[in-house]
Amino acid sequence: MSTKQIIGVFDDEALLLKATQKLKSHGVNIRDIYGPSADHDLIKNLTRESKLPYLSVFTGILTILLTFAFVYYVTVIDYPLHYGGKPVFAFPSLVVVMYLLCILITGAFTTFSFLTSEKMFPGKAPRLVDPRAAIDRFYLVLERNFNPDEITEWLREEGAEEIIEKETEA
Amino acid sequence: MLNNKIRYALVKGNKTYGQITDELLANVEQKPPLWWYGAMTIGTILLAIGAWAVYMSLSQGLGTWGLTNSVAWGWDIINFVWWIGIGHAGTAFSIFFLVFRQKWAGSINRAAEAMTVFAVVCAAMFPLLHMGRPWLAFYIAPYPNTRLLWLNFNSPLFWDVLAITTYLITSIMLWYMGMVPDLATIAQRTKNKVGKFLYGMFSMGWNGSLYSYNRYETLMKILGGLAAPLVISVHTIVALDFAVSVMPGWHTTILPPYFFVGAIFSGFAMVLTIMILLRKAFKLTDYITEKHLDNIAQVLKFGSLIIGLAYVTELFTAWYSGVEYEIFTFFRARFTGNYSVQFWVMFTFNAIIPQLFWFKKARRNLVILFIVSIIINIGMWFERYIILVSTLAQDYLPSSWTPYHPTMVDIGIYLGTFGLFTCGMMMFIRYIPIIAINEVKPIARAEKLRKLKEQNHEH
Amino acid sequence: MEKKYWKSLKEVQRAEHLQADELPADHQAKSMIDILADDDNSKSSSRRDFLKWCGISFFSATVLSACENPVKKAIPYLNQPEELIPGKASWYASTYLRGNDYCPVLVKNRDGRPIKIEGNTLSSITKGGTSARVQASVLSLYDTGARYKQAMRNGEGLLWEEADADVVKKLGEITAQGGRMALVTPTLLSPVTRALIDEFKAAHPSLELVTWDAVSYAGIRKAHEQLFGQPIIPDYRFDNAELIVGFGCDFLGTWLSPVEFARRYAKKRRVSRDKPEMSQHIQFEGMLSLTGANADERVPVKPSEELKILISLYNKLAGLAGQSPAMEVSPAYDVDALAGQLMEHRGRALVVSGSPQKEVQMLVAAINQLSGAYGNTIDTSTPLMTGMSDDDAFETLLSDMSQGKVGAVMFYQTNPVYQYPDTEGIVNAIKNTGLSLSFATTRDETAEVCQYILPDHHYLESWGDAEFKAGHYSLMQPLIHPLFKTRQFQDSLLTWLGREADFHSYLKNWWQKNLLPQQNVYPDPTNFWVKTLQAGVLEVPARGMANLLPNPGALGDIMAALREQIQGADLEYVTYPSLSMGDGHDANNPWLQELPDPVTSVCWDNFSAVSPATAASLGLVEGDMIRINDKVEVPVLIQPGLAAGTLAIALGYGRTQGGISADGRGGNAFLLSPKRSFHGLVSSWTKVGSGHLFARTQTHFSMEGRAIVRESTLDKYKNDPAAGNELREYHLKHHNTLYPDPEFPGHHWALMVDLNACTGCSTCVVACQSENNTPVIGKDEVRRRRIMHWMRIDRYYTGDADNPGVVFQPLMCQHCDHAPCENVCPVAATTHSQEGINQITYNRCVGTKYCINNCPYKVRRFNWYEYATKEQFNTHTSTDLGRMVLNPDVTVRERGVVEKCSFCVQRIQEAKLKAKMERRTLKDGEVMPACVQACPSSALVFGDLNDPESKVSQLIKDSRNYHLLEELHTLPSVGYLTKIRNPRS
């Protein structure tokens, strides 16, 4: 199925923000915004909070548990060796190991999860609306669930540099 | 420190995004200037010296170093700690920026992170090289094997290896993930086919979607958050190498915080050195403003005070403890004895000279800033020298006291790490935007808004 | 997955080539030393390297997919000797004998090769003690570089048959012409050799036997002859003496019978609560000797002054006894108190002097007689057989030789070209002699100028015997088939006598004929021989007390000579046989070269020691090269404790033809005294250079006020057994730990060191090196402070800077139960064993050196280079032959690996295994690390702390016991007993 999209091109985030607010108040569905950078307010306004932090916390807790199991197995169960008169299970020493492994694994896993959720991998070709979206223009992509002329009009009012109508495959 | 108020110009000039992009990508897109080739040549020569030194030490043995039966760690570990300390700043900046939302760190943190990565790589060479049998370095990894033998989790050296690995990997993740949008930008702009291919490949298909930015910002925050304790823990763990031991001058509880502050201190000093150079070289005066440098100088002043306090505290605890060995090490070996020259160099360079930054003129004078930053780096090197050598050379039994002198190989390896660092930084300068464009742009916008507001207010 | 490995012709033959090239010819034929199944160490490097490179590039190894292990051979005996068990050591009794140096030994023989020397406990002389040189002697057996490998004529090899023909012909000619010939030997302690030489003399009546020792004790013998009419060297009983007064006499280090004297001395120095008594030792000397360092009171005086004190002491005693004084002297030291003390300790005092001069020894003998020492602290019933040197005869011989009056001269175990003061004169004399030949075993200066070199066996390849003390015989037997084409001296004589070259039978017959009747334990001759050979020693009743006929008038005759000798000068010198080098014959032994002198901690060098004050007045600094009397060039070493105006120079260095380890080390101090008095006046000295770097293993000599060696005096000890050890109680009270005390369910090994019994003789250092394959590293590396010895003797000065007290402290791994080194090793290469041993696993070590840093005692050693195999470090183990000395029970460490004392765990394991196999418990004293076994004074005791009856358990409870740096709570397994001195109040 192919849908038609209206894309407003902006060169300033401030204008963009105002435009999105206006369009949103009119009930226009904003599909996405492509640009070289993202404004924090824009993100706040348009997107839901990411669930990445929950994943991260979960991974962290799991890692701590697994690491503890690992070091306990190694030092106490598998081959208890005696170092400097310490008991085989010298917990304070293990804390450091658990802590570091936790950070390492959590960090790596979170990054990996991000890449997976974004379907990013080295060598993937970017699907850009326009090359300039990666340089200095913002592309406000709207669904055409309203009268296109009306949307165009609103966009123009809000200072869009250019308005593009595009047919894309869903 | 946690305020978000913008009180001064972080990006100067009224710039459009296009302008910013053009200016910040200049180093990547334009032909490098002559000094770049010069620096690269020097770096390569240093690297070659390092390669010779490494070859000597690998082929002949550690006997080519100046170590003795008592001073079994010398320049190798001094340099290791020094480099690790320098490697602190980058991540610290990222945390300032990402976690504490200190906007002023935005334009510095890319270069600082690059510095971190290269410094940690330089540092990581030393633990490997200082092994008697580096070809068996894999023994240090806890992996299941046919010997059924694991390793000693009590050893601070294992913590150290783990800490450095973690720190290096996290730093690289921070640095690289922070770079992805910029890489995508370059990939679109560059005309060079190979460049396009490589930048495109490493930008991993970044398309600048708002939703991606949402997750991306979260990720960066998480990574920054994870790195925050690391910044503290890495040097703490390096300090544990010494603090966990029984040697006089090492076995003190103050060592971890003292090391941490020292690391931040030396790291910021190195950042200052590099920023001044970059700013000069690429005319980035609008992005790296005096205010940035001023801020760093303030941090250095603060760090210097803490460091000075730590030195004095150490002396005090040694005296207060009444332990004759510690009193000897601190008061006879360091304060007045064989190592007094190094001690006083350390004390002056680290605790006294940076007090210049109480004066605004000094903070705003690039020459003074530059010289002091170098002095701090030298002072911090001597700090590590004092900690390592003065303790080991004169420890418990006077019968085993030995002098310590480095050899050409020791010096060569140190120079080699400079070469590695220089080459790394030069390659970074050449191929990656020094300042994070995607992070600077919002700052620039905010700046613009503020100015507009001010104008409106005035009228 | 099954791998196939292939034997190829090449491997077989290459191995053969290797052996043919590198091993001496006799080997292949006799295959005495086959490379046995378990003998891994001899050819280890290739395999190690291989694994190393596989490790570093394991991926490329994967790619190869055919990473083959090298093919190893296991070659059994063709005919296995009955008595030999492959892989198991056997012990044979023999005797170390070299000139006046004597020690009955047990030799550890593993797979047909001697690898370790221990003392023979059956000998009543040494009771199992050894000296550093005895311990190191096994290495000179395998000295490929310096040993003569075949008979030679003018530098060219020739067959023994040819050499024999030549020599017999020439000797025959000389005898026929009635020409003179001479055989120069050191004191011959072997009665059989003396008998054989007598036979040889009978065949060649013009042969003259000239006895000449480099370091002569003949003065004592002559003194007794002149004074008492008995040419004897009596036996000095330090174990009976409560007051010992030494005059320049290093009886604990090198004088007469140091192993025996150290034992006796220590016996009297040992204190305990049951016996809070010890001898008092006063030493007068110019240098700072090992013995002086042990003295309770040391008076540093110039040699001339020393003699004056001796004379005035005699005067005083003579006066007390109502005799006339010898001569008027006015020494700086007042001897009244000392004389009084000697009289007070009548019969329990002993005065000894190290002087080689007859006149001085006569004075000493007279003093001893006045103080009633004879019969009490001096035993004349078993006189020593040493000190037969006849300098006059040697001088006559030399002058005759230079005039061409001598037809033939033969040197056996002497090296006068090096040891005689007039090198040029003696070389000319030898050149002017028709036939000159040397029986030298290893390269020496004399042999190099002789026409013929007919190399003798090493003592471990020889048959022989010795009578060190009257009635105390011991046997020497070969432990290995001769490594080179050498022939025993005695066999040479037998051959030239036209008899069968079978000294073994000759020896056996002589013993059966002469010694069998003197004993009554074994009536059967064969049994007598076998059992005695097994025991190594035979002690027959002494001949009875020598009848002393005092001749007081004799003293009057020596006044002129004495008057000459007390002439002093501003600057005088003393030369002394060094502890490690002796008279220099073993100078090519790297173990000995690298053994730091216990007093100065210098190795690989000799030097002119000078006191700080004198150095300042002469304008000398350490490292200056000076030329003394225009004869000897040595560097200057600043050494506190020397007498003002005295230079002390060690003998035994400055060899020129000794081999790579010996040549060019220091200066030859033998050249200094033309009259061989070993001290004299410095008539001239010039500074010829500066900046000489010494290889010292210790450079800081103050304890910095730390309680490292705890000392007290006998008086205080009598009142409080913990005197000097008050800190111990404090630390015990303040020991706190978070962790539970470590438990040792089976054994708990511990070592106790009695600092009172330890004389610092350093025998343990060499014993440890020999047992544990510790590499030699050479002078440069020692300079860099990288000595590898697992055990070291620390020395500290206490008190007065001009005349400091000296304390020795043997230091090995303390095997701490809370070992700081163990915690910090990341790869678990060093851990604690269930038996309390601090284990180091070389193959696991990656060499982070963290443990070295974290060891408060700094006893861990690092292989900075590939010391074991690289030639540049003067190590014998870089050659295949030299590697035969390695102990197969101890791994040879690779470069990059940390090593340290293991309490000789291989011995522990062996003893435990023996006990297990015999189904019994381990006995106390059964396990002895090498240092403990070698110690002549039994200062070290090893045992199991879990056994309440064991000696160490008793000693560790002693109130003198303390642990080094116990405030660190490392809980060492090594304890020290405080040093108690007995100064004059």
Add this chain to the structure above:
Amino acid sequence: MHNTFKEGIIRLGKVFPMVLVLLISIICWLPKAVQGQDTLAGEAEGVVETVDSLVEETAEAAAEITENQPAEAYARGGYSKQDLRRGERLFKGLVPFGSGAHSCASCHYTSRTDTLNWNPSAFDLALAWHKDPEYRIQQKMNNPTGMRMMTDHLDMTVTLEEERQLEAYYEAILEEGPGELRAYPVNSIIFWGLGVLMLLAVVDLLITKKVRFKAIHVLILIVGLVVHMQYAVAESRNLGRTQGYAPDQPIKFSHLVHAGENAIDCNYCHTVNQFSPSSGIPSNNTCLNCHGVIREGTRSGRFEINKIHQAEESGKPIEWLRIHDLPDHTFYSHAQHVNAGGLECLECHGTVEEMHVLYQHADLSMGWCLTCHRDNDADFVGNPYFGIYKQLHQDIKDGKIDAVKAAQIGGEDCMKCHY
């Protein structure tokens, strides 16, 4: 300048993978190549040496045989190429013998390996011929000695000419040596093939993009990586390990025949295992205790047993190849395990009595040692030595434990084996 630099980098980037591959192959091949060269040189030299040294020693024994031989009809050396070619064909059966005998190669293998073939290999035969200047193929064939040889060589006669041709072939074998064996040819091919495939996949995925279905690339990469990793793990685990090592020994000695069929006790030959760290490889005279009388084996005939006698005569011990070989830093004592520990030989060496060709049964890894120490009971109560372990004895008495493992009494201590 800038552009040339850049281009250089690009060019380098293009050739780099190939250079890498080339480098790795050279590194891997180099040691083999060097070794190979050594082999040839060593062999050439060795052969000469052997002749020189052995001529004299065997001359006496040989003199007796030569008395019966017509001297002028036979002379060694000076073989033509034709001789050699024909000899090889004869041996391998490409050309029939005049007597109609079947080919030599059907019994005497020409390959390097002939494990479990009791007949001497071609190389062995050549060596025997070479060592003994009076060795005549014709004589051996036409007048076979010993039961085994007589039955096997029945009616196989060789003419003088054929003998000469065979000798030419022998000499050729001796010069070339037994052919090189390529270990793991299959594995190497798989490893390298996959490597190339993976490289192609990467190149195609990123640059050429000829194959449309990305799944193929991914599949190749994943499979390749997994296989490579597996090799890497297996190889690195086996570094220095020689489990299953079963070399051809200088004598085809069968433990099955001796220990199995003839039920000779291990201790008969390996005499010292009760007292020594080493179990002892029997000396030649131990073999001769039996083989002084038993001169012919049922399987190998006289050929192998003769080697013992040859060794005795020449005075050169037989150089066995070591199979069970611990690293130098590991100390193992047979006495401890066999005598004190009471272990049976087979627990470590496997069922030796069922092995014709002895191979290494256990992997002799540290893990293997430790596992045994942890799992096996020590002779704790029975040996008074262990009386020192008071607490453990108390525990046994109290019924807290049944038995004591070796690990409990220090069997896990490092310095049990490494010192």
